[in-house]
Amino acid sequence: MARRRITQDTFDAVVKENIEEFEMDADEALREAVEQFESQGVDLSCIVKVVPNILSDEKQEEQTHEVLQALDSLRVRNDSSSSTERDMMVNLKCFTQQCSLGFAQRYLAAQKDAYATILSCCKNSVEEREALLASLSALAALTDGQPDLLDPEGKDLLLLILNKYQTDDSVMCVGVRTVHHCCLKHEQNRQDLVKAGVLPLLTGALAQRSGCAELVKEACAALRVMTFDDDVRVPFGHAHEHAKMIVLEHNGLKVIIEAAKAHKDNISILSELCATLSRLAVRNEFCQDICDLGGLKFMMTLLADSFESQDLVRQVLSAIRAVAGNDDVKDAVVNAGGVQLIIIAMNRHMSNAHVCEQGCACLCVLALRKPNNCKVIMETGGALAAMQAMKAHPNDFNLQKQACMLLRNLVSRMRNFSQPILEMGAEALITQALQTHQDCGDVGRAALRDLGCQVELRELWTGKKGSLSN
Incomplete structure (x- = not known):
């Protein structure tokens, strides 16, 4: 049975009432509101459970949350001809920080049309690296858990940025992270981006920029998401087809195994690489290819040398389980x-x-x-x-x-x-x-x-x- 939901305005109104009518302090008012709604079976996962700030002007006092303050500042700067790039970047970083606090902040921002504003910032800064990095970071934060926000214009822009900045590790990291967020639990975005050519960009990042640990980790995670079948809204996806494309058309197995050899001491990257290998071992010959490319020997050595890391051990065992299907x-x-x-x-x-x-x-x-x-x-x-x-x-x-x-x-x-x-x-x-x-x-x-x-x-x-x- 689906749980009831309320709007952020409804929740904030109850908190305000607790403060003004019942003379509670802010923390008590917030706690009382949460307990009240939860006792009624209301789902508060999308609610920012923070007392909003009070903005004063000459006419009235208005309550608003920090993420919406940052968004409003961005809109003002975006529409103003006198705003500087520095002002815009400060506001973008503030917005990104607020979105990183939790899903409720991202959801509230999305309800207030944040996507259009952030996408506009990305479009306007494609030629300015620092501004683009700040704008793209905001987009990556906003789309985390909200893949439905991505529209055709956003897909085209993502591909444009990834193609234009292939040799820039920082921009590529954030761009690939955005692809990851937009493809998780969203089959149509996966299919559209694959058709538009995202796979060679991801495998290329692994092969050509293997020295950047963060980019290797992000690219690996994005490749793995392309093999998921996790969108409950569609009867079946293209997970198997995408895995075959990564292996047969883009030499994915060799690229991943070579990247693993380049980061022998980085446990988090090795965990990602092993997890991705296990998702690609979807055919008998692919399992044999992993063995022939030295992947099995590498995993055996990795397991023997990494017994103390639970997460890495689990991922190595998962990969061995997958390739042992042969x-x-x-x-x-x-x-x-x-x-x-x-x-x-x-x-x-x-x-x-x-x-x-x-x-x-x-x-x-x-x-x-x-x-x-x-x-x-x-x-x-x-x-x-x-x-x-x-x-x-x-x-x-x-x-x-x-x-x-x-x-x-x-x-x-x-x-x-x-x-x-x-x-x-x-x-x-x-x-x-x-x-x-x-x-x-x-x-x-x-x-x-x-x-x-x-x-x-x-x-x-x-x-x-x-x-x-x-």
């Missing part, structure tokens, strides 16, 4: 000592459900249709690590599901492993997962069945004809 790569991972590294990572970060989930998922993929790999996983303690993770995180559905699938894969072609796994307590853990997580039903019952346990399988359809009205 059966030959499965064997390469096992032969390179990948099973041991995965289990060490799980044991090192047993308190982190996300790391354990990815570790179970990796082992699950490696065990699929591979009896010899199952033997290595069992001998190295993979089943035990998975069950310890199940005990540590009983309420994490994704981990429980991956662990159940792993246990099933281990015994589906190696029945002799059933008894050792049962002796570790698998039946009780799987049964608990079934009771706690309804969506674990199919994988959990399948695991119990293949382990030789007594399980009640539901008959979803008998195949008998019957009336649809019954």
Whole structure:
């Protein structure tokens, strides 16, 4: 059921009433307004929960929020022939700072037509680097979480700027960040920008400007967003097609792997690169290409050297899981000592459900249709690590599901492993997962069945004809 919403003006009026009518101080008035609306089931996620400033003039007093003050100043400067570039940049930076405080500030600004004003600033400053950098930063901040703001004029301007400033790391960083914000959860923007030629600009930034760590990180994140299928408003997107284009037409795999080698000590960049690689491993031959280009060897080394970084370990495991979809790569991972590294990572970060989930998922993929790999996983303690993770995180559905699938894969072609796994307590853990997580039903019952346990399988359809009205 959708929660009720109110306007910013309504919220501000209640805060003002609390101050004037009930003589509350500002903090108390604000707190009282928040509690009042939340108790009524009102969604305040788009409301700026700050007492607005009071602007005084000769005629009246007016309340307004700082983000709107900055926006109004921008409009005045934009329309005034006497305003200087310095004045404009000061106001742009103030607006950007306000938008960076939270989504509510950005949403309020957008409701007051901030997009048209900021886009006008960008257009007017295309030839002036410093002014453009300030204007584009404001656009990037405004569109964060609001991709619907971008219109055809804005798309054309973004492409113009990215083409014009390909050798300027700072402008490219902000421009690529804007592309990222405008493509997240917006399929049409993705398709339009891809058709307009944004992909070679992004891969080109990785290849040609690989020395700039911030640009590498931004370009990688933008490329990854192009492979998302996260817009609930469309029945299906072009995520797979975009991934193929990045790999086949723009040499994306090699570019990303080379960029990773250039930033071996930067954990945040390596996490981004691994996350993007995992999104591009969408075909069997792409998985093999990553291995042939040295990507798998690099990931194995990275995992061995970075056990202390939970986020990096999680992203490396996710990438290994993706490329191991290829059966030959499965064997390469096992032969390179990948099973041991995965289990060490799980044991090192047993308190982190996300790391354990990815570790179970990796082992699950490696065990699929591979009896010899199952033997290595069992001998190295993979089943035990998975069950310890199940005990540590009983309420994490994704981990429980991956662990159940792993246990099933281990015994589906190696029945002799059933008894050792049962002796570790698998039946009780799987049964608990079934009771706690309804969506674990199919994988959990399948695991119990293949382990030789007594399980009640539901008959979803008998195949008998019957009336649809019954």
